[in-house]
Amino acid sequence: MDRSGLFRTVVAAFLAVGLIGAGAASAADTPKKGGLLRVGNLGEPPALDAHWTTASITETLTNHIYEGLYSLDEANRPIPMLAESHTVSRDGLTYTFKLRQGIKFHNGKEMTSEDVVASLTRWGKQSVYGRILFAKVADFRAVDPYTVEMKLKERVGIVLISLAVPNNFGAIYPKEIAERFPPQTKITEYIGTGPFKLAEWKPDQYIRMVRFDDYKSRNEKASGYGGGKTAYVDEIRWIPVPDVATRVAQVETGELDFADDLNLDAYERLKGTPNARPIIGTPYYWLVAVLNKKEGLMTNQKLRQAWQAAIDVEPIMKNVAGGKPEFYRMDSSLAFAEVPAWHTTITGLPWNEHNKDKARRLLREAGYTGEPIRFMTTQEYKWMYDFALLTKQQLEDVGFTIDLQVMDWSTLVQRRNNSKAYDAFTTGIGNFFDPTHHVYLTCIWPGWTCDEDILKLQDELAREIDPKKRFALWVRQTRQFYEKVPVIRYGDLFGLRAARTTVKGFNEKTERIRFYNVWLDK
Amino acid sequence: MTEAAVDGAVAGSAEAVSPLTEALRSTWLRRISRNRNVVTGALILLVLVLAALFADVISTHSPTRLFPANRLKPPSAEHYLGTDEFGRDVYSLVVHGSQISLLVGATTMLLTSLGGIVTGLLAGYYRRLDLILMRFMDGLMAFPAILLAIALMAARGPGVWNVIFALSVVYLPRTAMLIRSTVLTIRELDYVQAARALGRGDPAIAFRHILPNCLAPLLVQASFIFAYAILAEAILGFLGVGVPPYVPSWGNVIASGKNVIREAFWVSLFPGLALTLAGLSLNLLGDGLRDTLDPRLRVQ
């Protein structure tokens, strides 16, 4: 396993170099400043407070305004952003971070260690990833204006990656803001250090972000979410366009320069549109049916295994992907191939077996007699409904009885917290950058994976700091996953975006869209 | 659009409030059967009802079985109206969709009529109840109709009976007010006063004298409510809050075709046409009934 891991890393490195090379060669036209970039997205963010919510739309928007101490490179490894460097004490318990100097907030104030301590302390009380990390932190303080120190209760291997995750991330706010708004209250003053600053937010109409002229870029080349950032466009205008067909139409007619989250059926048409082009967003989600292991039918492991054995993943994925092979990937690894450090290639796992006889046998062993299984899904995310409907048919063909319950998303996210209300629900698993961040392997997330063996491995993964040993543990966890089946893993789904041909320099390789380093050729 | 539908009910009935007098009753059936609108509307409706009753016989494929490999095939000899994004046969979906549409339309019509009669009679008879009931009805009417339907659907979750319930609540006040105003007019008429003087009880008067006279405006109103319920069901489906999306209904098929309207126009085109046709038949019927039953329009 280790050797193949190394091999993959090397290949990924070559690929990355190749891509950067290719990018440089094709970008014969030089970047230029100016212009208004209009981006259509699917809705309104619940907040522009990165600490406060895990909603992906908030992640996308706030990453243009704020920055954290770390960020992720092309291979989704942590690289410094507002931090200059860090040192770890011999015993692994003290992390000392040097901050970059001369970094200005949008209000003109210089960023110092006080701001970092106040912000990350708030983040550590509210954010999913912050709470995981700060559960292990004994003390976090400013040493001098450009140095902060984090003392840990025990050795953990997740300090840098936790500070680097882009979702629900450790954004640095000015101290005054971080302290004025308690963790449960979302901030309503939006001041960060990012290349764009918030100019105006008119809900359901637009969010305007304008270039921050005092932005101090890192000197490194842009890589992944990190490295050098330049705001070329004068303004990004994020326009919520909830109807997907309208989003596509507006890119075609030029009312939008960029649109995210499109229906995959528009791919062929976008390819034929002279002034726009489709962009495949990798990865998007791996599709998952989360099973309720606290109460009800799905507490029976045999029944969970029967579901896993029954499903034929490829036709489901193909249908969800609009029949287009460009938009799905068959993979059993719990981490995406885009995270080479944690991607596994284990053969012989009971994934995608589509073995009806085995499923029927497991159903018998489970003592299942056709009790309806309550399976919740929503049409607000069309792909969820699609794979749920196809799953229902496949499962009923081997003898399951599925009570498919279609509800709106806000009902689903409430009901899934109630262990009495359901047996399974659909969602998507996005990019996680560390094994300890996979929420479906924890006891505190809907579905309740409280299996002692799974949690024990999670705990070991959190403590271990040697990357090789951690990878070995992760391989064990993956095998264990397919035996205990806490959730059903389907395939990887990719997203469709569209850009006008005038949009240049867009990094197609990141999971979520970013518009620094993007310029308009109009 | 929904709102046009909703409101047509009011406007349509506004012209039909006047009571049908005894003398007319003997001839109204004959007159109705001679009205071209009524005949055309009834014939189209009959075709739809037959399609609904014999859906399993005349459809060529299962409307619920998914065939992922056949997705979005254009119309052909195998699939008369093409296939949808799950490879289901659109023709069979449309045929089966008539069941849901007619069920929702007819049941909503019945429930609003029954509920409207009861509420309207009570309000027309008992002034104290009238005050409370009518404030409540005013309150319901003050809601934008489609929003009330959406909120009720959000409260009760998807399902055919929930759609019927939501639409019945939305349309009930209009029927209730129609009946109430008819009752108020008729109870002052001489023969009703005479019956009362003879010592007939309220229920007897209501059934013997008042209800028969409400029948004509009610019939007109009901045929419009039928049409609007079918349209509203489709709109709820379009917004994703109607009957469960895997149930073949016209609204659901249009909704699923909405996102692929440029790649596969047939998915939304044909259920849209079926919906238009159903609306047409019921509106013709309603118009014809009104023309025949409303004495004010029956000139020349």
Place this chain on the structure above:
Amino acid sequence: MTAYLIRRVLALLPVMLVVLTIVFLLIHLIPGDPVSVMLGPDATLAQIQATRQSLGLDRPLYEQLFKFYGRVLRGDLGRSYFLDRPVTVALLERAEPTLVLTACALLVAVMIGVPSGIIAAAYRGSVWDRALMLGALLGVCIPGFWLSLNFIYLFAVRLGWLPAAGYTSFLVEPAAALRYMVLPAVSLGFNQSALIARISRSCMLEVLQQDYIRTARAKGLSQGATICGHAFRNALVPVITVIGITMAILIGGAVVTEIVFNIPGLGRLIVSAIMRRDYPVVQGVVLVTAAAYVLINLTVDLLYAFIDPRIRYD
């Protein structure tokens, strides 16, 4: 007249109380939780509990209801959970697009509907009458949302004449605003025009059968003069009613049009608020649209008096 007016306005109060109570109970009894939506899919249960508490959603329902009455009486509609601003501000921001759309659609509806109705009535039974009434019938029967989609496809994507969707204020860029408004106003107005056309026609017919019209004709007045001078004015009352009703309905209800054409108005605001359970916004929008609805109805009633002197209020 004044006494009548006061009585009518007072009568609105219980109606509004009913509306307030229904909307509050309905939205709060709906399953679904604004907090789970706001905190995103990976939020933990402890996080959700803490935020519910900070919003006061853990209090008993009757307590929340009475607090709500109290706030409304003070003119305070509360603060949106999602939009980070008072509901009144959010409403004001969305009012313009809805009002503009309503006005344009109403204009289209009246401009198509009233002349069609008059012509159809004047030439009753002719080919014109049949064609116009068939058009009006189709206008009622064609599902508006389906028509909008076909419009977008034809005029925006295929022909490229008009933008597919969106909104610009008339105060900022009048020309662009007009281009954005054409398709939504026409597809919404067309549906409404059907109703107006049919009412106009039947009212005109009724008036045309009155004795004084026959007299006018007998006196040798031309068809045009009869129709415009005598008949139309008297057919106006019911036509105004239906226009008023149309307007009341458009204000609250151009929901589907706003969604399909991505117009950031009140309709879209409330649908998204229902979907994400933004209770204060749902309550606020319903309150305002319901108030607009009853006020327009009242205005229509009062307008009668000015148009038709036979109607008197005491």
